[in-house]
Amino acid sequence: MDQTQGKARVEPVQLSRDSRIHFRCGKDLPCYTQCCRGLDLVLTPYDIIRLKKRVGLPSDEFLAIYTKPELLFQTDLPVPTLRLLDDPEQSCPFVREEGCLVYTDRPTACRYYPVGAATMRRQYADQSEEWFFLVKEPHCKGHDCPDEWSIQEWRDDQGAKEYDQINAPWYDLVVRKRSIPPNVKFSEKAKAMFYMASYNLDHFRRFVFESSFLEVFPLPPEKAEEVRRDDVALLRLGCEWLKGVMFRHGDMQVGEEHARRRMEKRGKAK
C-alpha cells in the first residue's frame, strides 16, 4: 500500500455506478468516528434543510452557528462548510463517542463516504456526466472488510438517492458555473443571491413573499402555498430563479418583454 501517512489517498480510478468496492463501516471497528474529525465538509442545500430541522433552528441561525462560508472549488460560488469544534481533533459538532447525533439526517458527503462523486458538463453538451472515486484514509479500516457493494448499492443503502434527487437542480447550477470560463465572474450581489436561495431558505422565503418577487414571477396560488410551507419546493423555486437570473436559462428570466410590461404597469398605476 502506498498510503501517505495521515493523508487521504484518492484512488486514481474513475468509477461508475456499477463499479464494485469492498467496504464496511460499524461500531465494532477500531476507527469508529475517526472519520468525523479533522474533515473538510461542504454542505449541500438539502443537507441544510435536514440539519436545521433536526436541531430546530431557522436557516440563518443554523448557518451562523454550525457552518462557515467558503468558495466552492473551481466555481467561485459561496457554500457553507461544517464548522468544526475547537478541540485538539477538530471534531464535527455532531460526533459523540457512541456515534453521530444526527445520523438519520447526516449530510450527503457523510452518506457517500468513502465514495466521492464528481460531475462535469462538456462544452456544448446538454447533459452532465457523473463519475465516482474512492477515498482511502490511513485510519479507515472499512476498506479491509470483505463486504462488497456496487457504488449504486452503497449509495442506495446510505439513503443518498433522496439527497441527490432533491439537490439535482442545484448541482446543475454548479456544473453550469464550472463549464463557463473561469474569468467570467459573478458580482458579489449575484453570489449573495446564490447563497440565500440555496442555503438561507427562511430568508429566501421572506424575500419571495415580502418583496416584489411574486409581481415579477407570479406563481399559481397552489404553488405559492406549497412554497410557503415546504422547504424543498422553495429550494426548487430558488434554483429555477437562479438559473434565470444567473445563467439566462429556463422560465424565470427577466427579459426585455417583461421589463416593458413592468414599465407599462407602473405607468398605469400612476
Ligand code: SF4
Ligand atoms: S470504517 Fe471508515 S467510515 Fe467507518 S467509522 Fe471507521 S473511519 Fe469512519
Ligand code: SF4
Ligand atoms: S454529521 Fe455525523 S457522520 Fe457526518 S461527520 Fe458529523 S458526526 Fe460524522
